[in-house]
Amino acid sequence: MTTLTRDPKGYYATLGLRPGADLSAIKSAYRSRVKTVHPDRNASSRAREEFQRLMDAYAVLRDVVRRAEYDTTGQECMDDDEELAEPGSIPISCSCCGSLTAQPRYVVYHTVRSFLVWAKTGRLEGIFCRACADRTAVRASIITWLWGWWSLPGLLLAPLALLRNLFGGSKPKRENGRILIRQGRAFLARGEMEIARSLALQAARFARQPDDRARVEDLMHATRSVTDTRRLKGRWSLGGGVFLAQVLPLLALPLTAAVFALIATKPWDQPVSTSGNIAMRPVNVGEIRHVAIEGLKIRMAPIAGAPVLTLLDRFTTVEVTGDTDTPEWVRIRTPSGVDGYVETRSLYAGSGARFKSQWCAENRGGPPGTGEVLSRRVSGDHRLLVHNEGRRDGVVKLKTLTGHTVASFYVPATYHIGVGGIPEGTYRIEFATGAKYSRGCGVFLDEMQAMVLPVTLTFKYVAPGSARSMTSIAEISLSPAPGDPVQPLALSTERFATDD
The missing domain is CATH 2.60.40 (Immunoglobulin-like)
Known part of the structure; x- marks a missing residue:
């Protein structure tokens, strides 16, 4: 059986879409169309009629089960509370290949696409047979593997999406319960009681709402004459080649993360730290040095307890103006012209701007809040x-x-x-x-x-x-x-x- 592509009620045409469009396209088209046809903005005499038609189309197409029935039968959608064995009922088909399956599932697979500084999550969803669900899972995972890692948010979102796809994606209970109930009713109408009862048993695992439980009970009661307790073979368990194809790259993820961490930190090429002790080096008169510690005390004499003349901030540039009797102390002149003595180990040579830039980046801290x-x-x-x-x-x-x-x-x-x-x-x-x-x-x-x-x-x-x-x-x-x-x-x- 193949899915019909007719649009007899013109629902897709009302939204400006081709039959079979996915849910994201339907929602986007609705938001765009409702702005132009709303009676408050549209002065046409047919504004209310066009608006009501848009609302009717959206009410059907945004509903997973009703849209599937519309795509499959091309007819008016069954109501949840209609008769169990309505003549002419057609089972819902796979939205991907159009084949009839006794155990359809509404599955959502997750994708992540990164754009350097931000990441966008997406969904590949539909009512699938198991074979199409596996292919869609692999497709979603490939998209995430290729495009999900190139931003900081993507590094967090991509593994989550891959794990969710690995374990079968998301299967919303409400929608899947309704699908299985509808599928059971359709097979009941065709006289295939064993399949209908097996679908009722599957629907019972998804039904959470009181009205859904009541419909499952009605379907179980209608198939009470079935004495064969055999159930349909479960086709949605984990395993197989598709599972392995997704899990093997994930097993290599820690190794990949370790490689990226080594590249980012470059332990083999660590720059000189300006936040720790600096080895003493002989200084020459007239040499330019930079302050390596915060609040460096400029003293009147080369003695630890001598009076303090002023304090210097980290990375301040000073000039060496003289030496002392001990290599631990040196005489300097500050940018404001103050002459005094500091410990030699509190000064470092080299590019002050480079070390300052490095230190500022390492001590960046968390981003400030609004108005902080x-x-x-x-x-x-x-x-x-x-x-x-x-x-x-x-x-x-x-x-x-x-x-x-x-x-x-x-x-x-x-x-x-x-x-x-x-x-x-x-x-x-x-x-x-x-x-x-x-x-x-x-x-x-x-x-x-x-x-x-x-x-x-x-x-x-x-x-x-x-x-x-x-x-x-x-x-x-x-x-x-x-x-x-x-x-x-x-x-x-x-x-x-x-x-x-």
């Missing part, structure tokens, strides 16, 4: 609205006129947030945009640009009895329109990351 306050030194009662209509995430800093950061917060791309807890005072607004924010360094690792607004914001105390209006809340935009008189000015990324 990254730092706050003082709190208050004022609020600020921030609009980031650009395509890159942003970090905003409120700095005093002397350059000290009062608060900093994270504003994702395309978001509009309100920030509270701002104390009274006058502040300069600095912000940076980019991707892959590093908590360890307070900078974006990719495409970072820093800006400063050419205006200041002043927040004043408001008496408790005074009325406050939302319209009086200060607002700033990280990407103002070209005609806006307040345009941000460029700022060096090093200056933005520095907190004086």
Whole structure:
């Protein structure tokens, strides 16, 4: 028996589809068509009639069982509560090859396609015979093996999809119970009582709803005269060549993951770490070195307990201006002109920018949340609205006129947030945009640009009895329109990351 491709009621034509379209295409076509034929948007005199016809078509085609009957018989669909042995009932056929099977199953196989930074899940579904189900499972797994691994989400979703396909895909109980009940009724109408009773026994394993259980009981009662207790041979158990074809690549997955981990970590080519102790190396006067630890203390004398002149941030570039009587200490000059002594092991030679970039990436931390306050030194009662209509995430800093950061917060791309807890005072607004924010360094690792607004914001105390209006809340935009008189000015990324 082959599946009919007729469309006597014009259901597929109403949706603008060819007969036999899958469920995803049906849903997509419905969402597109309903916008144009809805009476609220369509002024045609036939709008209500066209809308009702669209709803009738969608009601049949979105239902797995009713669509299968429509595709198989090309006639009006049977109702779930119609007579058990309706004359002329035709069993549901395989939606793939069109052959008649006594044990059809509605099966959903899962696919994953990766697009570098994101992954898209898909479904290959239908009412299958066992042979077509196996072929569809292999097809879904091949798609996932070829296209599912090329993004970080895909690395998580692809193994899950492969395992679900390996163990037979998803078999929704509600739909499969209804299919087996319909199939049993059709064989009962044809007088094939043994097959009808066996299908009723299979349907009992899927039926969970009270109405479905009642229909199974009716079918069991109608076939009570069958004395032969033999059942149909189960064709949906795991095993066979198809199972092995899917499980063997999965067994090799841990080895593949280990290879990728070795390639990613490159243990044979580890760069010098700037977060641990650094071996002492002789220094020469006039040599340029970089600070290897956070909060390096510049002392007045080459002694551990000598008074501290200032502190230096990690990766600060300094100049060696003299040596001492012991190789453990060296005299340096800071970028601000302060001369003092530090331990030689706290400085490293080489490319400061390369080591800093490496350290910032290794200490990136988790991605900040929307509106997350990254730092706050003082709190208050004022609020600020921030609009980031650009395509890159942003970090905003409120700095005093002397350059000290009062608060900093994270504003994702395309978001509009309100920030509270701002104390009274006058502040300069600095912000940076980019991707892959590093908590360890307070900078974006990719495409970072820093800006400063050419205006200041002043927040004043408001008496408790005074009325406050939302319209009086200060607002700033990280990407103002070209005609806006307040345009941000460029700022060096090093200056933005520095907190004086």
